[in-house]
Amino acid sequence: MTLQVGVIGTGMIGQDHIRRLTKVLSGVQVVAVTDIDRARAASAAPEGAEVFDTPQALIRSDKVQAVVICSWGPAHEEQLLDCIAAGKPVFCEKPLVTSEAAALRVMEAETAHGSRLVQVGFMRRFDADYRRLKAVIDGGSLGAPLMYHSTHRNASVPEGLYTSEMPLNDTLVHDADISRWLLDDEIAGVEVRVPRRNSRGKELRDPVMVLLHMTSGVIVDVEISVNIAYGYDIRGEVSCEQGLAALPNRPAVVISDQHGIRQAIPEDWRERFIEAYDQEFREWIVAAGQGTATGPSTWDGYAATLVADAALRAVDSGKREDIRMTRKPGLYDRPAQAAA
């Protein structure tokens, strides 16, 4: 059976996801698109797909069985609530939403529905290198994890559109989520330090150094640099009681020439995580075809939102800001019902 999908938001990642749903993956067809910029939606629409005027009309359409949300973060809440009201599985790009209150409203709606419908776009969990790293930590041969060093560098970000809050409420959410997943732990407190500014970003608060205090006592340090110029560089190293486990360097052709011996670095997230995005959608298609969702959940999106909020408070206070989570609904403890 082919899953008929509607895509909301046809900007950078919306277009990339439409490409993979149309040209890379099987068992799925993009039958509908929408964007507040109608011309952009029309030019991104695959042959035969209908261009809808509003997200609400797309979500309610009988031809749409499942929805992919790639609009801006502040628009996600309303679109998620409409998908849940329609009982349709939905893949939502990160961030799930942009406030704690909004995350709680989405969680309440999904819990009232009674089964999972939402998968959040934390693609690192589907990356083969991160999965192997987690297998080593879980295997226990290195002893308990003590510290995790997470490096998140972007070559550049769109000037004017990417603001000083975004290293903490847009970019950090990936490091927060992967730390919780790798270490099987929750984040209890957040500190932020702001070093010398990178002049390439003009007034942008960049880089930032974040400390995530896990409930087990593990400390995660995160470097976020979003104007590092040389490429998209994602690193991770876990220090354990009797050894280290780290992400490998990405395989790349070794070039020797008058500049020395070197290997290319991915330009951006599209290139670095191309296989991870493919795999997150492979698994989403299977679950959505069964009317449900697996993988990163609304609970995980909620947790990342709390970290972003705490990090923004910590920048102002200069102190550790604690995180208090609500009781976890049983829905998010149940084992996954579908797998690729």
Ligand code: NAD
């Ligand atoms: P973008 O600005 O290129 O595209 C967003 C699109 O959504 C635009 O075309 C805009 O017109 C449309 N849009 C905004 N509000 C809308 C609404 N209410 N209804 C319909 N359309 C609406 O941004 P992007 O880089 O593609 O990011 C989109 C989302 O994906 C963001 O939440 C971002 O954080 C996330 N993202 C995730 C990753 C990842 O690695 N997982 C990478 C990039 C972006």
Ligand code: ISE
């Ligand atoms: C972007 O939205 C992403 O999600 C990328 O993965 C991240 O590296 C980048 O910093 C964000 O702006």
